[in-house]
Amino acid sequence: xxxxxxxxxxxxxxxxxxxxxxxxxxxxxxxxxxxxxxxxxxxxxxxxxxxxxxxxxxxxxxxxxxxxxxxxxxxxxxxxxxxxxxx
Numbered sequence: 001x002x003x004x005x006x007x008x009x010x011x012x013x014x015x016x017x018x019x020x021x022x023x024x025x026x027x028x029x030x031x032x033x034x035x036x037x038x039x040x041x042x043x044x045x046x047x048x049x050x051x052x053x054x055x056x057x058x059x060x061x062x063x064x065x066x067x068x069x070x071x072x073x074x075x076x077x078x079x080x081x082x083x084x085x086x087x
Contacts, residue, residue, distance in 0.1 A: 015078050015081035018062050019074040019077050019081070020074070022066025023074040025067040029069075038063055039060065041063075042063045
């Protein structure tokens, strides 16, 4: 694997990072990795202390949605996240 989600390098989780995480999950799927393997990478985030438990939960949700891209695309995830932000 490429390591623990390189797109999540910052301290605060952004909508763009969520969309990139979904795209990353799709790329790993396309390279032949199983959902369990991709989720295991997300599990490593819990030890990093860079994200809150709520953010880690959101990342795991996005990983599953991105991996099963027929349901929601990274663009869908980005737009939903932006729509939920206060204006």
